[in-house]
Amino acid sequence: MKNIILFADPGIDDSVAIMYALLNPDINVLGIVSSYGNVKKEQATDNIAYLLKLAGRTDIPIIGGSNSPSSGKIPTYYPEIHGQEGLGPIRPPDNFSGELTNFSRLYTIIKEHEDITIVDVGRNTSLAALYILGENIAREVKEFYIMGGAFFVPGNVTPSAEANFYGDPIASELVVKNFDNLYIAPLNVTNRAIITLEHINIIQEMNGNPLVEIIDDVMNYYIDAYKKLVPGINGAPLHDVVTLSLMVNPDMGKAIRRDVEILTSGLGQGTSIADFRVSSKPAEKNINIYMELDYQMFVEDFIQVMTGKK
Secondary structure, eight states: OEEEEEEEOOSHHHHHHHHHHHHOTTEEEEEEEEOSSSSOHHHHHHHHHHHHHHHTOTTSOEEEOOSSOTTOOOOOOOHHHHOTTSSTTOOOOTTOOOOEEOTTHHHHHHHHOSSEEEEEOSOSHHHHHHHHHOTTHHHHSSEEEEEOOOSSSOOSSSSSBOHHHHHOHHHHHHHHHHOSSEEEEOHHHHTTOEEOHHHHHHHHHHOOOHHHHTHHHHHHHHHHHHHHHSTTOOSEEOHHHHHHHHHHOGGGEEEEEOOOEEOOSSTTTTBEEOOOSTTOOOOSSOEEEEEEEOHHHHHHHHHHHHTTOO
């Protein structure tokens, strides 16, 4: 079983990733860090708290992360993809709000466990802050999985940049330069992790869990948004879910060990670069970029986890 701390900014994709993590018997969620990203931190916090309540897991602490990127710029949000409040048409009940735990709680959790995996499926601001405020974190945490970057494929915010790395390239550059045992799930593989409404119907027919009951409305909204962005697509890619799925199913993907550079300014802001030439050498640190995904294995894992059949 993987003991994880999940950094998120829900957002539909992040919300489904939280559902997946809570329902997966191979994952033990020790805490969720709430930050800005797809929505403001306040809304992300409420969404996380709502999902934990539906799952009956209000014992999991919600830890307050960053409000804005390292640059201090006002974040860009994406209501056309995630809805005004981050869950598509779903809204937490009136007067419902999540209670945040201080950021320092992270260091306590890490000290209490020797085998923690940190998974960051949002902007890397809070993860970078964790390192800056406690430099030993890079050695005390067993491994890091992050969703971000684009190699050999176009970006989804600019022609070359993926949203998480673009949102705070300064933080992302710090992460890829200072962390070891780092696994990066870029658009190369996450774009392929498409879940359709047929998959969602199968899940709902087999699982009456309150957490899963809202997934059809959420995914309908998300898929409709993607159909406007990518004509002809028959579903929506679950970028954040596949990052978690690769963590617990290492045979699902193939990765290459390379150093990574994130451009922090100019027209190339957020662009991820690695040297894939035949003559290039593996990274000295254990930095891995996923390049391939077994799509069928991902779909089967997602359905099994979400139906409680794993």
